[in-house]
Structures are given as structure tokens and as C-alpha cells.
Amino acid sequence: MTAGEHASTSALNVTGTVAADISRTIPVVSLANGRVVGVHARLGDYVRKGQLLLEVQSTDISGAFDQYLKASNDERLANTQLERAKLLYDRGALSKSQLDIVENSELDAKTDLVAAEQQLRVLGVDKTNPSAAVKIYSPATGVIISQNVTDASAAGVSLSGSSTAFTIADLSHVWVICDVYENDLATLRLGQSAEIHLNAYPGRTLKGTVSDIGAVLDPSIRTAKVRIQVENPSMLMRIGMFASVVLYGQRPEMHASLPATAILHLQDRDWVFAPAGDNQFRRIQVRTGMTLPNGQQEILAGLQPGQQVVAQALSVQNSVAQR
Structure with missing residues (x-):
């Protein structure tokens, strides 16, 4: 018999693990120094934007509020002096240069007040109802994939502007990171299609595309990291899952x-x-x-x-x- 002919695209079988899309991860930042007195979310929780995550008791609040009160009093006094200076100027009892000095002083006092109010807003403090604790809210909707504060933190662990109290990731898009041997790198292209199979869901196939081919090889095993972008709207793929990947060539x-x-x-x-x-x-x-x-x-x-x-x-x- 005669061998037939079949057209197909090249296929490369590799393995990888599911990882968060770094461009969709957000650190939770506490701009106030102090003790953690309340943790309201845990690792693995799904949180929504604006949800309360933790509370930090901070002396920064009292200092910022004290600065705000002083700036408010100084601005009020400077405004009173300006009104009096304008009255004296209108009656010819004050020169224009002296009026300008008073006006500049009032402007400086107003600027200091605005800065003090802005500092309170940055710390998350309501100037009309200050509290001893700063409330830290979620900056985005997603899943907490990293947590560096626990209930023990309420016993006296300090946060100093830490950006790693929590890390929140939007898992509607994830990465699959694969190791590809250098001999196979010539067959890969950006935008190349891939099929992903998960041990957790046998028989189910997910689609992805190659979004990055690592420029540095692992010197011990001679492999490069290849990143595959995968949509994950139903949250089937979880961080750390093992995946089998088939990378298809672009030409038959x-x-x-x-x-x-x-x-x-x-x-x-x-x-x-x-x-x-x-x-x-x-x-x-x-x-x-x-x-x-x-x-x-x-x-x-x-x-x-x-x-x-x-x-x-x-x-x-x-x-x-x-x-």
C-alpha cells in the first residue's frame, strides 16, 4: 500500500503551572505606621473594591490631625487679619505694600490648611470625625493571594508603610508558566495558540496564547520560561495548579x-x-x-x-x- 498524506500543524507538549497575571495584581498599602488592631479578610478570600480589610492604630493620625487643627486656626487668624488690613487700607491707614504682606500671609496659611487636609485624606481620616485607627479598604475586586498580617499582628506587630499586608489578584485572566527546552524554542512564536489541560478537570480543554518567551535560560536544565495568557472567567484555574500544555505551530x-x-x-x-x-x-x-x-x-x-x-x-x- 501507499502512505497517504496528512496536513497538520506542529505540536509541542510541555508542562507548566498556573500563576497570577502580575499586571492584574495589586498590593494593599497602609500609609500609616502603627499596630494592626483588626484583620477582616484572610488569604484566599474573594473581596470587592472598597471592602474593609484591616485596621491600623497609628500615632500618625494624631500628629496629622494636630497639624490640621493648627493650620485651621492659623488660616482663620490670617483671614481675620486680612479683613482688618483691607479696612485700614480703605481708610488710608495702611500702605499697599503692608496690605500685600498680609495677603501673602493669608495665602500661605490657606496653603498649609489645604496640605493638612490632604494629609488626612491620604491617611483615610475624616477631619470632622477623626478616629484612633486607620481603616484600610480593598483597592480592587479580586482574590487575596498573599497575606502578611495575622491575628497575632494585633499584639504589637508594626506596619511601616508596608505594601505587602495583602496582595489582591484579578483571576479572570491568569498565566500558565511553562519550561521549554532550548532545542524547541525555535518552534515558538508570540501569539501562538495553546491548549491547556488540567489534572483537576480531565477531558476539559482551555485555550490560551503565548504572550512571552523568556530571554534567559535556566543554566542547570537549559530551559526558558514561556508565558501563556489564559482567560479564566469561571475561576476554574487556581494558582499553583499543574497543567499539561500543547503548543501548536502557525503553519501547517x-x-x-x-x-x-x-x-x-x-x-x-x-x-x-x-x-x-x-x-x-x-x-x-x-x-x-x-x-x-x-x-x-x-x-x-x-x-x-x-x-x-x-x-x-x-x-x-x-x-x-x-x-
């Missing part, structure tokens, strides 16, 4: 195809028999690919389309063994 390649009966699996290798004249046969090692419809098998290497092979490889092998 022509390969031979044979009936499965023409292929002999022997000693962990695949073989076919080709006529060699005078009722003789030559055994050829091949590398098989995917299983095709109608009992056909893809041949990736060792045989070209149009070559003659024996349709029943097992029968030939049995005949050879009996001789």
Missing part, C-alpha cells in the same frame, strides 16, 4: 499517514515494513503523531507520503519470527 506541515495496522510497536519503538524486492522486506523506524479518523495514524518522521509499505505489519513480523 505535511506528514505521511498510514492505517494503524501498518505500524508495529516493538521495544518501545514504532516500525513499518517496506518492500525490498524478491519477496523481501525492510524494517523502517518511524515516529508517530496523533491518531487520525478512520483508523489512520500520523507519521511525523521516518516515512514520506507516497512510499510503499506493508499494510499488515504484524503478519510480516510473525513470518520473519517463524523462519
